[in-house]
Amino acid sequence: MDLFYLVIAFFLCALAAKPVFLGVSATFAFIKGMGGSNRFEKSIDKYNKLQNDGDTSLDARNANYADLVSQYYDLATEFYEWGWGQSFHFADKRKGENFHSSILRHEHYLAGRLGVNHGAKILDCGCGVAGPARNIAKFTGANVTGITINEFQVNRGNTLCQQQGLAGQGAGQVQVVQGDFMKLPFEDNSFDGVYAIEATCHAPDRVGVYSEILRVLKPGGVFATYEWCLTDAYDKDNTDHQFIKKAIEEGDGLPDMCHTSKCTEALAKSGFDVLEARDAALDGHEGGDPWYRPLTPSWAPWKWPRFQFNPVMFKLFPYLLEALEFVHIVPAGTAKTQCMLQYGGVGCERGGATGTFTPMWLMVAKKPTKAKAN
Numbered sequence: 051m052d053l054f055y056l057v058i059a060f061f062l063c064a065l066a067a068k069p070v071f072l073g074v075s076a077t078f079a080f081i082k083g084m085g086g087s088n089r090f091e092k093s094i095d096k097y098n099k100l101q102n103d104g105d106t107s108l109d110a111r112n113a114n115y116a117d118l119v120s121q122y123y124d125l126a127t128e129f130y131e132w133g134w135g136q137s138f139h140f141a142d143k144r145k146g147e148n149f150h151s152s153i154l155r156h157e158h159y160l161a162g163r164l165g166v167n168h169g170a171k172i173l174d175c176g177c178g179v180a181g182p183a184r185n186i187a188k189f190t191g192a193n194v195t196g197i198t199i200n201e202f203q204v205n206r207g208n209t210l211c212q213q214q215g216l217a218g219q220g221a222g223q224v225q226v227v228q229g230d231f232m233k234l235p236f237e238d239n240s241f242d243g244v245y246a247i248e249a250t251c252h253a254p255d256r257v258g259v260y261s262e263i264l265r266v267l268k269p270g271g272v273f274a275t276y277e278w279c280l281t282d283a284y285d286k287d288n289t290d291h292q293f294i295k296k297a298i299e300e301g302d303g304l305p306d307m308c309h310t311s312k313c314t315e316a317l318a319k320s321g322f323d324v325l326e327a328r329d330a331a332l333d334g335h336e337g338g339d340p341w342y343r344p345l346t347p348s349w350a351p352w353k354w355p356r357f358q359f360n361p362v363m364f365k366l367f368p369y370l371l372e373a374l375e376f377v378h379i380v381p382a383g384t385a386k387t388q389c390m391l392q393y394g395g396v397g398c399e400r401g402g403a404t405g406t407f408t409p410m411w412l413m414v415a416k417k418p419t420k421a422k423a424n
């Protein structure tokens with residue numbers, strides 16, 4: 051009997067060993083990646099200045115969007131990769147899914163809407179470190195070009211593509227280029243399909259970014275996107291809702307957030323035929339979890355990142371990071387950066403729980419084969 055329990059204990063330890071090992075090695079990689087650099091300290095002050103000091107009017111933030119976003123991702127990229135993975139977006143969890151499979155299903159669904167063939171040319175607008183681009187290239191066999199405004203993400207994304215055998219020639223390959231999606235550095239009619247995942251919310255003007263996407267897409271090609279939006283439940287006079295909007299904008303590097311209807315209107319105004327526009331957060335996930343569950347506070351330490359949002363850890367975590375800064379294990383500015391990201395997390399969670407915000411306003415649109423008369 052003792053042997054039976056010993057064998058069970060051995061199997062349980064073996065099962066737990068893999069996630070613990072992965073978590074510890076990701077943490078070491080995260081700390082090592084940041085080590086010795088002072089870019090956090092410089093960037094967080096610059097970023098806070100852009101969001102909070104001097105002229106913080108919408109016009110000023112829109113005018114500074116490129117700086118605002120790039121500073122934000124200088125700060126956030128390694129934190130995202132450490133705490134979330136190589137795909138920087140939300141997904142609801144359906145029955146039987148784990149976090150990773152829910153992320154993949156969310157990406158595959160969008161890719162499926164593009165209706166492209168093996169070897170097609172796809173653009174990922176606002177690609178992060180190209181986690182979705184790699185998954186979609188493997189899923190569709192299409193060649194994916196990802197564009198991001200942030201130089202750190204370009205280098206990191208291309209390194210990961212190389213490490214995962216997806217850089218180079220042939221179908222199912224991925225490359226990341228640096229550029230601004232308000233002025234896409236590509237020829238007219240050059241892509242068979244374009245997608246954007248939780249990225250064009252950073253644009254100062256939706257018509258501007260969608261018009262650029264329309265320009266580079268081939269006639270008849272499809273653009274599919276998950277947009278960050280305020281919903282019908284948002285009341286601009288409600289102070290809780292105002293807090294949610296502000297926390298998301300400041301904690302997530304956005305100049306402004308708009309209502310779902312504004313995005314759909316902007317897509318049509320840019321010249322697209324809108325095929326579908328709906329809130330994918332409202333799709334059923336019975337037996338699973340809504341998209342914002344990973345940000346809901348939990349007291350269970352193995353529920354990460356939820357554990358950091360419980361009231362004690364929420365207060366304690368910045369002090370822990372400050373102590374690590376003091377002994378030079380993490381660079382100066384790490385604690386301030388984490389506070390800013392935590393603030394964004396709280397805004398998203400409150401937005402999800404109240405239904406005032408969605409990170410998955412799904413829009414699918416086609417470029418007309420003949421130019422529309424205005």
Ligand SMILES: C[S@@+](CC[C@H](N)C(=O)[O-])C[C@H]1O[C@@H](n2cnc3c(N)ncnc32)[C@H](O)[C@@H]1O
Binds near residue numbers: 182198246252
């Ligand atoms: C939340 S991340 C999502 C990344 C990626 N779609 C994913 O799901 O992993 C937003 C991305 O949009 C990019 N981005 C924001 N504004 C941009 C701009 N004006 N031009 C190009 N990329 C931009 C950021 O650099 C970042 O890579």
